[in-house]
Amino acid sequence: MADTEFDIIIIGSGPGGYVTAIRAAQLGFKTAIVEREHLGGICLNWGCIPTKALLRSAEIYHYMQHAKDYGLSADNVGFDAKAVVQRSRAVSGRLNMGVGGLLKKNKVQVIWGEAKLGKAGEVIVANTTKAPMQPQHTPPRGTIGAGTYKAKHVIIATGARPRVLPGLEPDGKLVWTYFEAMVPPEMPKSLLVVGSGAIGIEFASFYQAMGVDVTVVEIVDQIMPVEDAEIAKIAQKQLEKRGLKIKTGAKVTALKKSDNAVTATIEQGGAKSDLTVDRVISAVGVVGNIENLGLEALGVKTEKGCIVIDGYGRTNVPGLYAIGDVAGPPMLAHKAEHEGVICVEKIKGLDAHPMDKNKIPGCTYCHPQVASVGLTEAKAKAAGHEVKIGRFPFLANGKAIALGEDQGLIKTIFDAKTGQLLGAHMVGAEVTELIQGFVIAMSLETTEEELIHSVFPHPTLSEMMHESVLDAYGRVIHM
CATH class of the missing domain: 3.50.50.60 (FAD/NAD(P)-binding domain)
Structure with a gap:
């Protein structure tokens, strides 16, 4: 007979949900996760990961079309749209199976179905009406299904869906x-x-x-x-x-x-x-999936289509939590993951730090890429800061020129009085991989002094981060 009582039940297996489940299991909680459609959620199956696979195909196609810029030749360059899509779906499928393996490894019970909150500490799961979108999205082995389950702590991680505006209703074809x-x-x-x-x-x-x-x-x-x-x-x-x-x-x-x-x-x-x-x-945009969960009956507070929480994921109802997109912006996978870890560590009684949304990076994977963390120049000034701003262009960086990617900018914003790094903003090649350096700096409360004294490797794109800091303080070298 299937086990129906747990310490923690998580509703939704997107990045927030499955990461939270794994961390909960690591902390010794008897953990279950409810999923109605596909392990990994929208991000892994229909968002972050497969779009990057598509964009990678487009990037390589672009370079092939411009092979002569690199002293190369590529004739009759073309593409197979179906094959491009198939590669993207295969990437998604591989990671979907990986999530199932991680949950099994950490002894997280998967419950397949649609969840609704019952009375306090109770989750009622019905058979799902959502058919798996691909063969690899079928329920993993060891999955249990419809029934009533109990837990001391219930975490809602149901994500979000596309926003629909009147007159712009999607029809799936046009x-x-x-x-x-x-x-x-x-x-x-x-x-x-x-x-x-x-x-x-x-x-x-x-x-x-x-x-x-x-x-x-x-x-x-x-x-x-x-x-x-x-x-x-x-x-x-x-x-x-x-x-x-x-x-x-x-x-x-x-x-x-x-x-x-x-x-x-x-x-x-x-x-x-x-x-x-x-x-x-x-x-x-997107809106949180808060419908049909039974929130109203429990008196759960919502605002602008999202569940209201504190810095630890707690709702106004004891024992009920929310993380990720359903808990409000920024609606990003890495925010959901970190929010979930904070939530279960707080439940465990660890010294968890509340979520600081100002230190969550944002990345856009277009060409050129865009990445940022912290306050924009306008928001820093509006908040009353006297600012020092540094800028360094890609066209002055040796590695960028060698890559044939000399268009872009690194911009840093500091508090003029304290040297605190308030924000960093980038546009150009591979900036989505560079931004984490400034995220770490902000998390460590680094000032301009530490950044100026840090040694950056040459030749790299990351040198521009250093030069941007130097520029803010009138010490830029290569410009």
Whole structure:
């Protein structure tokens, strides 16, 4: 007979959920995780990982097209859209199976089905109505199913889904969300992307690299609205140079569908124009999956479509917690993972530090890449800081020039009085791999002095991080 009582039950097996389950098991908790559809959640199966596989194919295709820039030749360069998608799905499938193996290794019980909260400490699981999307997403061996389960602590990690705006409702054929955009049966000739956040810009970058005529519409005055304005401006210039068409301060007011095309009415600066494209991607954000969980009956506090928590994942109901996208922005996989670890370590009674959202990095994997952590220049000034700002361009870095990637910028923001690193912002090649250096610096409360005295290896892109700090204090060498 299946075991029905646990110390901790986690609802949802996305990055937040499965990492939380593993950490809970490491801490000695008898742990179960409930999943209705696919281990690894949206990030692993339909988000972070497979999109990077698509973008990698686009990146290599771009380099092949520009082989002569490196003294090489590549004739008759082309691609197989189905094979590109198949590679992306295979990457996802491999990691999906890996999550199942990790849960088994750590003796986390997987419960397959749809969860709903009952009375305090009770989780009712019904048979799932969600069919696995791929063969490898079938329930792993040792899985148990529908029933009533009890736990001293219940953690909600149900993630988020695409936001739907009136008039932009996805239909799966002509108007896509990221689900359909990830598995196109064939490449469209033209595409409209509504929204220029990370999801929108990444898909726009992918499809443009594959030869699609792409237009991006963003309602505010800059693309990637959460990023530093200076960095966003540089990114936009480079994206447009590669062929993207970008309309900021604009909105789509209507969509008119025909058999195999969509005509969008776009309003910008008081003027309206029509644009006919093969497909539309709606990338206007995501909303938390808080429905049908039984939150209302328990009196769980929610706000703006998300569950309200404190710095340790605790809701207003004792014994009930929430982490990840369902608990609010920033809606990022690494935030969910860390939030979950904090949550179970606090339950264990360890000296867990509350989540500091100001130290969570953000990355956008378009070409050029964008990465950041901490305050933008505008937010630092608005918070009352007197700032020192350093900048160092890729065109002055030897490694960047050798790579043929000399367009970009590293920008650092310091408090002028204390030397505290308030924020770091980057645009250019591989900046998503560089940003962690500044994340660590901020976590260690590093000032400009330690960064200036640190020795960075040569020749590397990371030297630009050092030079940017030097620039903030009038000591830059190579510029």
